[in-house]
Amino acid sequence: MLPPVMPALSPRRPSPRVIVLMGVSGCGKSTTGRYLSRALGWPFRDADTFHPEANIRKMSEGIPLDDEDRMPWLIAIAEWIDGHRSAGTCGIVSCSALKMQYREILIGRRADVGLVYLHGSFALISDRLSRRKGHFMPPELLRSQFAALEVPAQEEFALRIPVRLPPKRVVERIVAAFDLPAVRRVPASGA
Numbered sequence: 310m311l312p313p314v315m316p317a318l319s320p321r322r323p324s325p326r327v328i329v330l331m332g333v334s335g336c337g338k339s340t341t342g343r344y345l346s347r348a349l350g351w352p353f354r355d356a357d358t359f360h361p362e363a364n365i366r367k368m369s370e371g372i373p374l375d376d377e378d379r380m381p382w383l384i385a386i387a388e389w390i391d392g393h394r395s396a397g398t399c400g401i402v403s404c405s406a407l408k409m410q411y412r413e414i415l416i417g418r419r420a421d422v423g424l425v426y427l428h429g430s431f432a433l434i435s436d437r438l439s440r441r442k443g444h445f446m447p448p449e450l451l452r453s454q455f456a457a458l459e460v461p462a463q464e465e466f467a468l469r470i471p472v473r474l475p476p477k478r479v480v481e482r483i484v485a486a487f488d489l490p491a492v493r494r495v496p497a498s499g500a
């Protein structure tokens with residue numbers, strides 16, 4: 310007997326209503342989300358704000374989350390996405406979305422949701438994490454994130470952007486690729 314076929318993720322449309330920024334911790338999802346929010350005038354929500362306290366405590370202690378831990382978090386993000394879609398409003402959300410099954414929950418057949426994969430080498434992102442202050446995700450968990458990462462497949466239609474680019478260039482690429490009307494220019498410093 311053949312295994313069940315997972316429904317294909319929908320092709321992105323030129324102008325999504327919601328953009329999901331994905332990648333491992335330290336790849337720049339929050340920074341990109343804030344700059345993109347300024348450029349587009351869309352609200353941004355960091356995925357960390359969806360985590361239940363138990364998840365934050367676990368990660369703060371250096372314990373990787375498992376799929377059971379992640380499920381309520383992913384569902385809350387998907388509900389936020391669907392809230393914007395139902396209201397006819399736009400939004401940007403960050404989420405590590407490391408596995409295809411997670412992206413299926415967040416995006417699935419939602420053709421009006423665009424996926425941006427922010428990628429970089431372990432060395433580059435590890436260096437960034439080592440300099441980050443006041444975040445609950447310890448740099449030691451980065452290896453577990455890279456191990457769990459399933460790079461988006463071609464059928465997921467993810468926009469792939471290298472994080473070695475300055476934030477201004479990352480935002481410009483997103484705006485251009487999705488043919489979005491920027492309401493403000495992003496300054497060179499990204500501020």
